Every structure is written in structure tokens, then in C-alpha cells.
Amino acid sequence: MSSESINPIVSYSKADPELGPITSQVHVDNVHVTSILSHKDITINVDHMVDNDEAMVLAMGYKQEFDREFSLWSIFAVSFSVLGLLPSIAACFDYQQLVIGMSPIPWLLAVFFVTSVAYSLAEIASAFPVSTGTPYAVSQLAPPKYKAYLTWLTCWANWLCQITGMPSVNYSGACMMLALRTYCQPDYVPTNGQIYGLTTAINVTHGFIASLPTLWAARINSLGTIVNILFLVIVFIMILAGNDRVAMYDGSIPKFNPNSIAWSLENQTDFPQGIAMLMSFLGVIWAMSGYDSPFHLAEETTHANIAAPKAIVLTSTVGGVIGFIFMIAISYTLVDIDLIAADPEGLGQPFVSYLTQIMKKDMVIAATAFTIVSSYFMGESCLLAASRVTWAYSRDGLFPGSKWWKIVSPLTKTPIIAVWVNVVLGQLFLLLMFAGDTAIGAIFSVGGIAGFVSFTMPTLLKITYARNTFQPGPWNLGRLSTPIGAVSCAFVLVMIPILCFPYTTGSDLNAQSMNWTAVVFFGPLLMASIWFVVDAHKWYVGPKSNIDESDITYGDTPDVIDGREKDESLEYSDEKK
Known part of the structure; x- marks a missing residue:
């Protein structure tokens, strides 16, 4: 030897x-x-x-409680499915194109900063390859005096990010299904009850899939990734090759927009254009979320301290580039952004309205169907990642009922109770739809802010308090660690208040148009902080x-x-x- x-x-x-x-x-x-x-x-x-x-x-x-059935490809498959570029871009028309116009410039700018956050997170994942994720890293990097509270806060922020993922994706998918029915049957108008019921059915099927043994779940997510990539390519080709604008508008417009139009910005808010540009980053942030999933699957992955960071980097880089190319296709084919905002057909889905501007009916149905199928796999991957986070935090005693939530089924070797806890919580979040579009839209913003807070907390500590003690893993950024980390933290610091801005001001601002993100996100964090001060500081010490x-x-x-x-x-x- x-x-x-x-x-x-x-x-x-x-x-x-x-x-x-x-x-x-x-x-x-x-x-x-x-x-x-x-x-x-x-x-x-x-x-x-x-x-x-x-x-x-x-x-x-x-203890090693899971079977390590995930490989680099498998966890990349999960994270890319959570990314779900096609359904994410479709779901975020409200938060990007209907904020600043059709230009791909916001995507290009935002994805640069989002990728810096992802690369910093990848370095953390290599150093601390455990399913607890960023809170574990915070517990090892924070000053001893504040370690417990900062870990506690990071846990709750990340958990909010995770548990809002599946309901927001599946809500969007259900709305798209019913929009397709409205497109085919114009006199049909879906009710909130029907949207809630359809979303519930999707959630329940995802609950059963996420409860399967790890190997089966890995294979299903690999299939989902293949489907997502394949359908993304197909819809991209349909947008370019199936573009029938010339015939649909009797030759009054060219097949593609000129550069001056395709790259133009059109402020749809009451704020200055610079602020509107930053507000439109929500679409990119939400569409690009999910790259943290490999971190939470580390204990089910072989060679996790290399595979997890590589999967994070691949997801953010590949997703960012492909998303930008897709946005270019949209910008050169979109006909009328104001007409999409007006929604005269009552579809309720801007992406479907966009498709109706450039394609014949059969093509619209096909492209929307492909997007719906991709959305289904995306929602399932979101639940898989969220259930592992819930399980990991329960293992550290974060929640009331943790002793049950942390149980791993001896039959499937998966945290079945944690899966169904997430399904139930998702159902509760979906009740926001009965308070109006702005209220349910808050779960999109919450996912963005909560994820950012959790992802960058260890990065902030790494480049400040722990700059001389941080021990990087085998995958690291080397000399670029501090500069990239600083860019990440600065971007998040700017975006947190921006993501809480309403889209209207002055007399137009009312309860219906108010951005309720601050309440939905900072409300639970405030309650968690009060709980820590009053009681949890007596027993919560972080990961144990x-x-x-x-x-x-x-x-x-x-x-x-x-x-x-x-x-x-x-x-x-x-x-x-």
C-alpha cells in the first residue's frame, strides 16, 4: 500500500x-x-x-441517515429542475416585462449579481457539506456572542424561502392550465376556488413523489431535468421559427423587432426608470432561485464537498446564459407590451398572452402545454429540496414538533413527515390568493428576499469576522473569494428594500396594490426574533x-x-x- x-x-x-x-x-x-x-x-x-x-x-x-444515491448529475438535475427556466420565465412576466418592458438588459445585469451570490454559496457548500446548509456555516463563522441568534435567524429566513417555493410554482402552473382553458373556451373564467383546488391536487401528487426512496426521487428529478431542457429548447424554437407576426398583422410589422425596439426599456411603474430596473430584477431572482438545492442534498450525495458546489455553479451559470438567450428571443418577437398588461382576453397569464401575439392557436396550446409540464417537475423538485431543509432544521430542534418532523422512514429512508409538513404549509400560503393578486404575489418576493438573506449571511461573515479563520473546502474561489463575496453582499443589501417596493405610488396606492412582502417576510422574522429573546435563547445553541x-x-x-x-x-x- x-x-x-x-x-x-x-x-x-x-x-x-x-x-x-x-x-x-x-x-x-x-x-x-x-x-x-x-x-x-x-x-x-x-x-x-x-x-x-x-x-x-x-x-x-x-449520523449518516440517508442513502447516498445522488451524483453530481442527479443533484444538478434537482437544482436545474427547481430553476425551471421555462416555467419561471413564464411565471415572472409580471415581475420583469410588465415592469420595465421587453428588453433583455435587466436579465443580463441581474444575472451577473445573482451568479456572484451563487458562486459564494458554492464555496460555503464545499466547506460545510451538510444538509443544514447555510445556518450550519453561520454557526461556525459567527462571533460566539451572536452565533445562536444569527444561526436562528438564518434558519428561519432560509426556511421561508424553501416553503414558499412549491406553492408559488404550483400556483403559477395551475393558473397557466386554467388560462389555456380560457384561451380555448373564452367564456370560461376560473374562480379562486378552482385555482386553489387545482393547485392542491398538484401539491398532493408532489408530496407522494417526494416521499419515495431517494433513488426513485433522483431518477424522477433526472427525468424532470431532461424534460425541462427539451421543452425549453422546443419552445425557444417555436418562438423563433413559429413566429407568424407578419401574417397575423397583415404585413404591418416585420417578423422580428428592430434592435431599437428589442433592447428598449419601457417603465411601467410610478418610479424613476433606474428604480424600476432594479424592481424588475425580482423576475430574474425568482427565475434563477433553486441553485442552493444541492447544498441541502449534500447528505444524499457522493463526494458532496465537490459535487454540491459544482452543481451550484453549473446551475447558476448554465441557467443564466440559457435564460438570457431565451429573453433575447422574447424581446425580438413581442408585439405589444401594453396589450399584454391590459389582458383583453382575460387569460390572467402574461406569458400566454405573449404567445397569442406571435403564434397560431395550435402552436400557442402546444407551447403552453410544454411550459405546464415543465412547471410540474419544477414544483416537485422544490418540494424535495424544501423537505430536506425542514428535516435538517428539525434535527437541530428548531421547530415545535421537531422530534416528529426529523423522523426518517425506515422503509423509504426519506423524511416523509417533513415532506407532508411542507405540503400543509404550502396550502396555508396559498390562502393568500383569496386576498388578491398582490397578496399572493408576495410569496414570489418572499422567496427572493428570504433566499438572499440566507445565502449571503455566511458570505458576509466569511469576508468580515471570519476572514482569517475560514477554512475553504476543496472547491473554492481562491483570491477571488473576498471580491466576489463583497459584490454579493452589496447586491443583496440594495435589493432587500427594493423588493419590498409597491409598483404604484401616491393616490394610486391602496391595500390592493400594496406590496405585502414586508409583512409576509419580516413579520415572521420579527416573531422569530421575539421568540428567541423571550425563550429560545435559553435552549437553542445552533446545530447540535x-x-x-x-x-x-x-x-x-x-x-x-x-x-x-x-x-x-x-x-x-x-x-x-
Whole structure:
């Protein structure tokens, strides 16, 4: 055996009369990771053979409870499905084109900053490859005095991001289904009750899929990614090749808009154009959300400290480029943005209204159907990621009822209770639709703000308080870590208040047109903060190990590894796995 094959993480020993039939020992301080068990000279004794993936999660302070059935492709499949570019672009017409016009410029600008946030998050995911995600990183990077509160706040922010994902996606998908019926049957007008019922049916089917064994869920999400990519390409081709504007408008307009129109900005708000531009970033932020999903699937992924960050980077980069190309296609074919805003056909879906301006009826039906199918897979991926977050936070005792929510089914090896908790919460969020379009629209804004707060909290700490102590993982940004992190934090600081702005001002602003994001997001965070001050500070300390104390020994790092003497000069590197 060469020295390179020696594993400094795990050693194997014979049965000990006091400790029982130990077959593996994980030496936490030999693992290239900062964790809640680090720097305590801890050895974890395990009664089975341990590979490096399990050794990593044990060193982070947790038992390996899931099967590691996800690969780099599988978690990329989940995150790209959560991204769901085609249904996301369709759902966000209200928040981009109907704010600043048809130009792709807002997408190009926003995606640059969104990608910087994603790259910083990827570096964090490599350093802390555990399903708890950013709160775990915050607990290790924050000043000791504020560690518990900042971790608590990050947990609640990220959880709000996760639990609003599925209901917002499925609400949009249900609206698109019913808009298609209205397009085919003009006298049909869907009620809120019908939209709620259809969205509920979609949520329930997603609940059953997310409860399946990990391998099945991974395969379904891989299928969803293939479908999303395929349908995205098909609809893109339909928009360009199936564009029938010349015939539909009797030759009064060309097949494609000239550059002066395609790249023009048209402020649809009461704010100055610069502010309107920033407000339109919500469409990009929401459409590009989901790149954090690999982080929350880390404990189900092989070589997570490399696969998870790579999947995050791939999702944000590939998604950003493809989305920009798609936006160019829209800008060169869209006929009348004001007519889409007026919605004379009563479709209630701007994207479908856009398709009716450039395509014949059969093509509109086909393109909308492809978008609906993509939306279905997107919603399922959102629930899968959200359920893992709920499970991980329950493992740390964050919620009332955590002892039930953290249960992993022995049959499927998945957190079934956490799945259905998310389904129920999604149903409660959907009740906002009965308060009007602006109220239900708040769950889109909340997802953007909540995600940003959670994603950038560890980045902010990494470049400030922990700038000299942060220990990067095998995937890192090197010298660009601080500059990219600074850009990410500055962008989020600007966008948080912007995403709370209403689209009207003065006498036009009323309860119906008010942006309720501040209430829906900051209200729960305020209540969580009050709870922490009044009670939770007494018992919540952040992530806590679920490894049995009887399996932990202190100051007992053996001198023999894999049957050979320990090589003191050997340092852990991921290539030696």
C-alpha cells in the first residue's frame, strides 16, 4: 500500500471490551472541515465500515441517515429542475416585462449579481457539506456572542424561502392550465376556488413523489431535468421559427423587432426608470432561485464537498446564459407590451398572452402545454429540496414538533413527515390568493428576499469576522473569494428594500396594490426574533450533534491507520479519496 492510499480520516480496529465491536473510528480533527466537533480531540466510534462521505458527515456531528444515491448529475438535475427556466420565465412576466418592458438588459445585469451570490454559496457548500446548509456555516463563522441568534435567524429566513417555493410554482402552473382553458373556451373564467383546488391536487401528487426512496426521487428529478431542457429548447424554437407576426398583422410589422425596439426599456411603474430596473430584477431572482438545492442534498450525495458546489455553479451559470438567450428571443418577437398588461382576453397569464401575439392557436396550446409540464417537475423538485431543509432544521430542534418532523422512514429512508409538513404549509400560503393578486404575489418576493438573506449571511461573515479563520473546502474561489463575496453582499443589501417596493405610488396606492412582502417576510422574522429573546435563547445553541455520546471518545486518536503506522506528514486532500 502506497502512502497515498492511507486514509487519515478513518482507522479500523478490533473489538474493544469497553467500547464494543468497533470496526471504524473517525478522527474529527483529521478531517478537512470546521464543525461543531472540531478542535476537541474527538474520535467517533462506528460499528460498521465507513467511507469518506460518511466520515465527513460524522465529523460535522451527524449520523449518516440517508442513502447516498445522488451524483453530481442527479443533484444538478434537482437544482436545474427547481430553476425551471421555462416555467419561471413564464411565471415572472409580471415581475420583469410588465415592469420595465421587453428588453433583455435587466436579465443580463441581474444575472451577473445573482451568479456572484451563487458562486459564494458554492464555496460555503464545499466547506460545510451538510444538509443544514447555510445556518450550519453561520454557526461556525459567527462571533460566539451572536452565533445562536444569527444561526436562528438564518434558519428561519432560509426556511421561508424553501416553503414558499412549491406553492408559488404550483400556483403559477395551475393558473397557466386554467388560462389555456380560457384561451380555448373564452367564456370560461376560473374562480379562486378552482385555482386553489387545482393547485392542491398538484401539491398532493408532489408530496407522494417526494416521499419515495431517494433513488426513485433522483431518477424522477433526472427525468424532470431532461424534460425541462427539451421543452425549453422546443419552445425557444417555436418562438423563433413559429413566429407568424407578419401574417397575423397583415404585413404591418416585420417578423422580428428592430434592435431599437428589442433592447428598449419601457417603465411601467410610478418610479424613476433606474428604480424600476432594479424592481424588475425580482423576475430574474425568482427565475434563477433553486441553485442552493444541492447544498441541502449534500447528505444524499457522493463526494458532496465537490459535487454540491459544482452543481451550484453549473446551475447558476448554465441557467443564466440559457435564460438570457431565451429573453433575447422574447424581446425580438413581442408585439405589444401594453396589450399584454391590459389582458383583453382575460387569460390572467402574461406569458400566454405573449404567445397569442406571435403564434397560431395550435402552436400557442402546444407551447403552453410544454411550459405546464415543465412547471410540474419544477414544483416537485422544490418540494424535495424544501423537505430536506425542514428535516435538517428539525434535527437541530428548531421547530415545535421537531422530534416528529426529523423522523426518517425506515422503509423509504426519506423524511416523509417533513415532506407532508411542507405540503400543509404550502396550502396555508396559498390562502393568500383569496386576498388578491398582490397578496399572493408576495410569496414570489418572499422567496427572493428570504433566499438572499440566507445565502449571503455566511458570505458576509466569511469576508468580515471570519476572514482569517475560514477554512475553504476543496472547491473554492481562491483570491477571488473576498471580491466576489463583497459584490454579493452589496447586491443583496440594495435589493432587500427594493423588493419590498409597491409598483404604484401616491393616490394610486391602496391595500390592493400594496406590496405585502414586508409583512409576509419580516413579520415572521420579527416573531422569530421575539421568540428567541423571550425563550429560545435559553435552549437553542445552533446545530447540535445527534451522535450518541457513548460513541465518542476524547484524546484517543490511535497511531495505527488501515493497519499501518500513522504518517504524520500526510494531509487530507479530496484527491486521495
